[in-house]
Amino acid sequence: MTLSCFDLGERMLSVEEAGAALAELVAGPLPAEPVALDALHGRVL
Numbered sequence: 001m002t003l004s005c006f007d008l009g010e011r012m013l014s015v016e017e018a019g020a021a022l023a024e025l026v027a028g029p030l031p032a033e034p035v036a037l038d039a040l041h042g043r044v045l
Helices: 015-025
Strands: none
Touching: none
């Protein structure tokens, strides 16, 4: 599915449809990674 407005014409997505479309684009959570506290500087959560 694409999220192009041109594919839908004049019809807007419902909240449920938009949520389902976004969920298809997200791969899911990444696995946990244990990291020592002194190695965390500069990392992003």
